Amino acid sequence: xxxxxxLKSRRSVRKFxxxxxxxxxxxxxxKSALRAPSSRSIRPWQFIAVIDRELxxxxxxxxxxxxxxxxxxxxxxxxxxxxxxxxxxxxxxSIAAMLVQLAAHDLGLGSxxxxxxxRFHTEQEKAEDYIRDLxxxxxxxxxxxxxxxxxxxxxxxxxxxxxxxxxxxxFNQF
Numbered sequence: 642x643x644x645x646x647x648l649k650s651r652r653s654v655r656k657f658x659x660x661x662x663x664x665x666x667x668x669x670x671x672k673s674a675l676r677a678p679s680s681r682s683i684r685p686w687q688f689i690a691v692i693d694r695e696l697x698x699x700x701x702x703x704x705x706x707x708x709x710x711x712x713x714x715x716x717x718x719x720x721x722x723x724x725x726x727x728x729x730x731x732x733x734x735s736i737a738a739m740l741v742q743l744a745a746h747d748l749g750l751g752s753x754x755x756x757x758x759x760r761f762h763t764e765q766e767k768a769e770d771y772i773r774d775l776x777x778x779x780x781x782x783x784x785x786x787x788x789x790x791x792x793x794x795x796x797x798x799x800x801x802x803x804x805x806x807x808x809x810x811x812f813n814q815f
Contacts, residue, residue: 652799652800654797660792662791670744673743674738685726697715699775704761717755720785721784722734723782738785753789755789757784758783772784
């Protein structure tokens with residue numbers, strides 16, 4: 642499938658089949674993340690693949706309601722970065738997270754981004770701190786997001802081309 646066809650057909654999936662993701666596919670997804678470009682090739686990111694059912698259930702509680710669907714996913718990739726290594730760690734982590742989603746789609750899997758940075762677990766605790774404690778992530782790393790991954794148990798049609806926001810495209814000037 643051509644890359645543009647992949648982009649047209651990829652949609653966020655929040656319902657997953659009760660089916661494990663094969664180790665070989667997880668390896669491809671993680672290797673794809675490691676190939677992500679980063680500013681000055683600093684590569685400040687870290688990736689944690691979570692397949693333990695109990696951990697997934699606890700991660701699904703990191704922010705309500707935005708992460709609850711994670712409890713049905715067989716895999717989550719937590720994307721973190723060393724904020725002291727790069728002033729653009731957010732962008733670097735985001736690019737890598739998108740490659741995780743595109744690799745998953747290419748392998749016939751569904752995925753959905755769960756925003757973590759600047760979101761809250763409770764009024765007093767950030768989602769990032771909740772995840773850091775749960776997964777023993779060192780303090781120097783910030784969690785940008787998690788990607789829920791699995792075999793889709795829902796079908797979504799591609800966005801219609803005639804409904805794309807063409808008014809947001811500009812040439813030479815705004």
